[in-house]
Amino acid sequence: MKRILYIEDDREIGAWVKEDLERRGYAVEWLLAGEGALERVHEADAVVLDVMLPGLDGFSVGARLKKEAPGIPVLMLSARTAVEDKLAGLRFADDYLTKPFHPEELAARVEVLLRRFGRDEEKVIRLHHLEIRLSQPSIVDTRTQEEIILTAKQLQILQYFLRHPNQILTKEQIYESVWGEPFMEGDKTVMVHIRYLREKVEIDPGSPAIIETVRGLGYRVRL
DSSP states (O other): OOEEEEEOOOHHHHHHHHHHHHHTTOEEEEESSSTTHHHHGGGOSEEEEESOOSSSOHHHHHHHHHHHOTTSOEEEEESOOOHHHHHHHHTTOSEEEESSOOHHHHHHHHHHHHHHHOTTSOOEEEETTEEEETTTTEEEETTTTEEOOOOHHHHHHHHHHHHSTTOOBOHHHHHHHHTOSOOOTTOOHHHHHHHHHHHHHOSSTTSOSSEEEETTTEEEEOO
8 A cells, every 4th residue: 555645734625635545545644734744754655745834835845855755756736826836846846736636637646656756666777878776776887787886965966867857957956956955056066066977977978978968958867
């Protein structure tokens, strides 16, 4: 039985979402605020999180949860429809659903996230000459069968790319997701870390095939 950590302060919405997900076979732990979520996130297979919460808002709670457990998918719920709000959520979250929504759509999105992250199975990603096992995690160069050792930040950056395959990610998005702090214009931290990451994972770091630079926009990893 898959376990959903559900954080929603609206008791009426929370009750019917919990009931619907449980009817579909999920075990749902429902919290009315972000307090206690960090202690429970490792027991969950996915997180469904509302933006408007008492105390810390959903963006802050979600960023902390993702930093604590990057391998657990987060689905944001919000009545906010502005593009800026969606972009803010997708800096760390894996999906974003606006209210009102149909329960079928919520259930379908949860199922997609669970398949993508697949905690019950050994998930292997083959990316050019790399074989990446997310559950361990480990990265092996298939040409030599040697393991590539990354620093914690390099691994977090690569995991962030793999959670958002084929998407162009800005330096701001990468920095705020990995470091959990506001990005300062002109900061070269992300650029430096990606340069060192490329030196470890690319065959030719000067002409990268894995972490592409999209001029004027950011970076992208294609799967």
